[in-house]
Amino acid sequence: MHHFDYRQDRLYAEDIDISALAEKVGTPFYVYSEATLRRHIKVFSTAFADTDALVAYSVKANPNLAVLRILASEGAGADVVSAGELTRALHAGIAPEKIVFSGVGKTTEEMEAALNAEIYQFNVESAPELEALNNIAGDLDKIAPVAIRVNPDVAAGGHDKISTGRKEDKFGVPWTNARALYARAREMQNIRIKGVDLHIGSQIADLAPFETAFEKAAGLIKDLREDGCTIERLDLGGGLGIPYGAGTIPPHPNDYAELIKRVTAPLDVQLIFEPGRMIAGNAGLLVTKLVYVKEGEARKFLIVDAAMNDLIRPALYDAHHDIIPVKRDMDAVNARYDVVGPVCESSDYIAKARNLPEMAPGEYMAIMSAGAYGASQSSQYNTRPLIPEVLVNGDKHAIIRRRPTFDEMTALEHYPDWID
Structure with a gap:
């Protein structure tokens, strides 16, 4: 179960209209439901409530500090696989006596x-x-x-x-x-x-x-x-x-x-x-905007502004993610599309041969089940900035990772002194 649903054919994250959120934040971006994160960790923990058990959330699934702090408040520990993840877990308030290092x-x-x-x-x-x-x-x-x-x-x-x-x-x-x-x-x-x-x-x-x-x-x-x-x-x-x-x-x-x-x-x-995906996967969406509808010789393409650097799972694992319109038109005609991004790789796709409602450029789409191994595996390939992560709690939202500027992206790079 998750807390993303339609209200009068508009997709909501808890009590937040995702279309309105997209206008504020700019696409693409991840959005997480705090209620879903809390529900999932409780469901898992409750299943073992009558045993001596430590639930050490797998940080690699979604390492955002706000996500870790939420899970820590529910009593979760952490499974880490790097010094960076260890630092994150401690920073988020997870006690060392609840941390395992794999x-x-x-x-x-x-x-x-x-x-x-x-x-x-x-x-x-x-x-x-x-x-x-x-x-x-x-x-x-x-x-x-x-x-x-x-x-x-x-x-x-x-x-x-x-x-x-x-x-x-x-x-x-x-x-x-x-x-x-x-x-x-x-x-x-x-x-x-x-x-x-x-x-x-x-x-x-x-x-x-x-x-x-x-x-x-x-x-x-x-x-x-x-x-x-x-x-x-x-x-x-x-x-x-x-x-x-x-x-x-x-x-x-x-x-x-x-x-x-x-x-x-x-x-x-x-x-x-060490659950990770089970806690975070269906607690998040990737919201993207349709840029072009392209009629190929053998295929139709929906070209969106999210790419494989934002969500690599389809290219890496042939992973399936449901895709739905943020504004639903019950009368829309379905057609078969490849949903692809702007990165210069043939593997830059989100879905292939998917039956989706016809949409127009500028409309928003939600890529489901993106809360785990989405943002955590993202990169700045093609010098595309890491995209925002947004947390929703009821009718409130906060940007918990902002999009960097191009100047910030290049700030760690320097010309050697022998280059003019």
Whole structure:
């Protein structure tokens, strides 16, 4: 559920008319519904209210400080994958004891920052990383709390590029090597084993791969305890899908929770979750303006002012986003269009062969389900400014990231002294 709907054929974000907002802010821009963000984190957290669980929101999904502050106020922690995300989480008021640090390539500087912040857990993804973390923690006279990310060799995810739990993926320690690495970790002076971590993919719309992976993790925990490891936590990652279109109906968090409770009940562990897309995805729209209608020889094109630098998911993952007019005309005739942007790349498209109502240049369109991995993956390609992010709360709105000027975009660049 989200808080974007039509009122007298005009699209609203909560109580804000999006057409009027577009006139004030200028397109393209992202708009987020605070009520939706709060609802989604509550629905997920409530599903695990009768367990010992930490919901660590995946910051990479949408790292805007205002979004993080909202989720922090609802009790969420943070899953971070860089020093920058760690800084954001702390800045937004997320307590260090609710922060886990994931990622395959943690640098010395990042490990030092996380150790000094006294975060809750490092999710270690390789033997070299474990050795490095032990050495750095020793230099700082710190103890690093660790879960080792194991790769259960379970294929899952809505696209090949967002499946992370197969043996050929770069993530985690191979299943067959896990017990040996835990044995090494037990001998390290500045490492404290706390748990097991896994994450099998993103935009998963079926509970079956979760069940397979989680049962393997439960078996591993029993084996590790027999080996003498103290396992207190089980980090199950994120990955639960969201409805992107009529054909995608993911499991409800309650059904997901029922599965997990059944599998993990005998283990007596704290559960850690890293939802991102499920919280932010349907809490945001990308609003764009139609610039030209172009009649090609074989296709019709709607050329809009949003581009792949603003929303790269269709080009990167063949992702589907519903597209709707901001002002609905119930009598409009549908036609088949490619919706494309102005960037000089053939991959710069938002939708292909999509049935949409006929529209005129200057009209606004809303690209749905854009709250996750939209703004966070955007760039300034073609020297296009990062677009505004707007937060809506009832009948109030605020620009929570403004559009930079061209002078600001070039301010970090300088001519070397040998160029006149």
